[in-house]
Amino acid sequence: MKNRSNLVFLIIAPVITLILLGCHKLLPVRSVAIIADSKGEAHLYADNHSGGNSEAIWLDEKTHAWQCRLRTGTDFPFCGMSTLPTGSHIQGLDLSKMDKIRLHIGYSGPAKKIRFYIRNYDPEITGSDELDAGKFMFVQLNTSDLADEITLNLSEFSVADWWIDRYDVPRSRARPNFNNVVNIGIDFASPFPYGDHIIAVRKIHFLGEWITAEHWYLSIIALWITAFIIFASVRWYQFYGHALKNSRRIAELASYNEQLQTKKEEYKYLSKIDALTGALNRFGFTQAVENVLDKRQPGEPVSLILFSIDHFKRVKDNMGLNETDAFLQKVASLIADNSRTNHVISRWEGEEFILLCPDTVGSSGYILADQIRKSMVAAAFSHRGASSITISAGVAEIDPNESFASAFKKIDDALFKARSLGGNCIIMG
Template identity: 25%
Template sequence: MNDSKLHSPVRADVSQLYQLLTLSTVVAVLALWGHQLLPEKTLPLVPYYVHESYVFHDGQNGGNTQANWQSQQDLSFVCEVVNPDKSSYCGASIKVKPPEAAVDFSAYRTATFYLSYTGPNEHLRVKLHAYVPPGEQHYANEVLTGLDYVFSKQGELAGVTIPASAWHLSDMNLFDLQNTTPQLDVVFDVAPPLLAGQHTLRVDQIVLQGEWLPVSFWYAIVGVGWLVFNVIFLGRLLKVQQARLANDANRLSQLTHFSSHLKEESEHYKTLSSHDPLTGALNRSGFAHEFRYLFPDSRLKLNTALLVIDLDHFKRVNDTYGHDAGDKVLQQCAETLFKNVRLNDRLVRWGGEEFALLCVDTSLQQAQLIAEKIRTMLEELDIQTGKATLSVTASIGVAVSHHLEEFDALFQRADKALYRAKEIGRNCVVLAD
């Protein structure tokens, strides 16, 4: 009876949550689709940013065509074509210099031209190219964008739209010159072949259109919002499900907690049984386990190096400064040793102040370099204790295994090398025979 009263509102909550999840998905899909409804940003280039304009015609080169401005301010010109041939042409060039903030046209997707044309030809043409005005003549830099767009005349042209992919600058680094600004040169002409008669063309506007918010950014916002929304409600759903199972799960939770506690204690004792609690290095028992893992047949592979490291005059530290200072020396020396341990190496605290470092796939020369580096780093340590700054040195014996050699034999050779290092004055590295 009590379970029925508990589960009834829980089921209702679950149903509502699934409805909200469905609703959030529908809203996200609509938001993705709604990007196309966002208003566009525009940059009107003409007539506001006209920097220079001129007409051109083949009459300038001895042809029969003449072109003149009807109104240069209104960008209206007229071409008189008499006895045209294949080389006849006429048109106008408009140099547009947008403000500094609008030099990068990558945010705009289309360009729309508003024109008015009267004349016998059926087609007009627009060309775009970009250039940097030269400070000196030989510095002129001009790049064609590949746009040569031909369209049919439509009387009073309401607007001819050209995709931005046809006119984007492909390499803005070409305009990376000091104190210069890239400009656009817009060329309008009557598409050849020209027909005889009078051609009148007026450029009313050139407008760039683009997105205020890139579609990829919009999709990212919607996606993150949808994800956050659903994570919140999935968390709520999880809580509801947990409430539904609370009575039955209480004992299981206690057992799980108890099991987890036992596991943690087991791991703790396992670590204590295999690692030295003071230095964090393996103890002999832990090393024996690792050795069986590395060498299942108990035989060493060729080029397995063993470094036996003994801190010089360590007993004096304990006798003079106490065991706390001695423990600190051991800890900092172990930290230094760990800095030279590779992934497959094993560091062992072998005795009181004696460590062993087993290095697999290490030649005698490499082992000597490692040992010398360790000796130098230990020698450079300044260990702060309560009332004094202590220094430490180490004697190191190095041996490299023969093929299928047993560990005890390798250790004996390294230990003898350590003994010779102490005999010749300590703070040195000696290689085994």
């Protein structure tokens, strides 16, 4: 299910990205109208006010339709129209966020080009507050293009060389800028197109994006990075949660496994122990013998002693079950108390106990068995109808490379002989 969700996401993500990229064109546009239809104030100027012969006259001031009569009579004849967006030639409009101008200018006359200009005032450059001190930036418009509305990029504007020379502006500050636009206008540049020109300025709109394409694309990238971080964080949190849960589960399983191991060892131990006497049972003793014989060094003596309580059937019949169990426990304790710490005692079956004696030769095993027999007599265990209970034993030393089964047969035969002699004796096998 998760793989399917990831596949769907991989398919949808590029589609969403393409949609977001396309949505930039649908965003609202920032707009500043300098002249729109009949709105906006403007004034005309010409060289006839300074001794020239050119003049500019309004044909319809409301629609910004005017006539320029450009005549000879001065070295630099001029006539044009300009507007102060804020009414001040010092404090203008900040149009630095704009990147385009939409113009709708009607033209009739002999000129092939007209000049559209913008002045941006910066007192740190000119050090003057004269009306024409603003940086003069312009673009030449082909009159053949003016039949329809046109759009200019502000990057198309150039700073006039004469203005740079006039104020000795350094190259680093001679680039166009639009952070304090104080004057916008239309006139003619050299070579001067003498004659009559009719111009109607219907629209001057500055346009800019609220969010530039570059910032929009960066925002999309930032959005996906944020989404990825959130997704990665959620996945990490889920992974951490699963890991923590698994860690707890592993800890629980480890604890449970440890308990099982403890129980296993406990059951393993109990499987080797005679429940009544606490001595090894036959299974446990067999393993102990095999372990001793496997580790036996050349020349190392090992002896076996097989004990049996004399006339046990009669003893058991007279004692009863509970008393018999207690008696067997005492016999096991008596044998253990008379043995060395490295000796291994086992309840072989019923009334029989077997003792494994490492580092013990047969004669020493015989002495030990007889000592235990005497201790049994001294303990004066009794039952109804008899003064004391005795014990017999068969003793044998396990020969080198001899198996336990072979050695056991020797002590079993010896014990049988001891019983045949009436009990309370030790026989070497």
